[in-house]
Amino acid sequence: MRLQFILSEIGVGLRRNLSMTISVILVTFVSLTFVGAAGLLQLQINEMKDDWYDKVEVSIFLCPADSEVPTCAGGEATAEQIDALRTELEGEELSPYVKEIFFESKEDAFASFTEQFADEFWAQGVTADDLQASFRVALVDPEQYQVLSDLFTGRQGVEEVRDQREVIEPLILVLNRASLVAAALAAVMLLAAVLLITTTIRLSAMSRRRETGIMRLVGASNLFIQLPFMLEGAIAATIGAALSVAGLWFGVKYLVEDWLAQSVRFVQYIGTDAVWTIAPALLVIAIGLATVSSVVTLSRYTKV
Template sequence: MRLAFVLSEIGSGLRRNLSMVVSVVLVTFISLTFVGGAALLQLQISQMKGFWYDRVQVAVFLCGEDYGSQTCAEGAVTDGQRADIEAMMGSAAVEPYIESYEYESREQALGHFRDQFRNSPIVDTVTADQLPESFRVRLVDPEKYEVVNELFSSMQGVDVVIDQRELLEKIFSVMNIASLVAVGIAGVMIVCAVLLIATTIRLSAFSRRRETGIMRLVGASKLVIQLPFVLEGVIAALIGAALASGALWGVAHFLVAGRLAREYPDTAFISTSEVLLVAPALLALGALLAGVSSVLTLKRYLKV
């Protein structure tokens, strides 16, 4: 009997305040979409770090004509200097640090450049003479880059030693900033959602003050009186959270897995399984925000 009463009160409240309920759903949907997006972006960053850091390389660029570094004062790298550098690569001194290395000629560098920038208008303007020779080095421990840098940067014929991980860190820092921006927007939207839920519950309690007064007179418990109001806010928030989870799943399925993963097969992207991990947290967060907001509002505006 009590369950039927509570359900009827919930249905009545949702119908009376339909426009406000829709507003709560939309605001919750937007705010939790940003929250989930920020969480998925952090998962993407962690996955990319684990993927790329295992494949990160150190590039030892060799001297060309008219290079400005002190080790290139004699001009382009000579065959002897190149041989010395390669001998150092295979020496016992660097064996604990270097897992493997590969020489890349100017022609190979041009081929890689054209493949990477095949859609760029500058691809046909670059020639092999404009690109440096290099050794591509994979380290046993990427954290030991400084040791390798000290060994090779002072050798004649070496222009510069670059840790590709530094380039990745710049990309990840931009992604982290984007994640923080999403969290900031989500925070603002969550505050709006909480205020809107509180307003909705307040209006619902005010519109049914006569019913609640009669219920107090007949001895209804505090829980029975307040529960319909709390569940109204929770239901609206759960619908918004479900919509946010569905939107994130659609982005992960159709955009990330359906397009980006095919266009960039060498990059590790998140999948819909990560969305399924985030979705329960969004539902729980939506229900928690609505529940707490509703209870605090009822304590102030609904005296039982």
């Protein structure tokens, strides 16, 4: 009987404040979509770091014939200089830092260049002599790039020591900032959702003050009186969370998996399973917002 009464009160409350309830659903949907987008973006950043940082190499570019760098004043790197560099890279001193070494000759570099840019018109006039040899060094810990940089920068026969993270990290920085922007927008929208849920519950409580007074007179507890109002907010917020999860799922499915992953293939993207990873958190946030808003509002507006 009590359950039937509570359900009927919830139905009455939702019907009386239908427009406000729809507003709560929409604001919760938008705010949690921003929260979910920020979470998914962070998962994507972590995925890229795990995938790319394991493949990061330090490139030691050897002097070409026409370089103006002071260490290349003697012209193209000689076989003796190359052998000396190889010996040092394979020596015991660097063994704790170096995982793998690969030497790329000018011919190897030209073969890779031709394979990658075969269809580009500007690449047709490039020859092997226009490229330079290099050592590609995979590190045990990519964070220890500075060890190799300090050791080989300024060495005769070496034009430049370059860390591939210099290419990756600007993109990671942009994504991190985008994640922060999404989180900031989510915080603003969550505040709007709290205010709207509070207003909705207050209006619902004020419109039913007579019923609340009667329930007080017959000895109903605070929890029994407040529960329908709390559940109204929780139901609206949960619907908004469900719409948010659905929107994020469709976004990842059709924008990321079906479009972006087919257009830009060198990035390992998150999939729809990532949406289900953050879905419980979105649901908890939605219910938490509704609960906090309800408790704060009802402590004042259900007094008789």
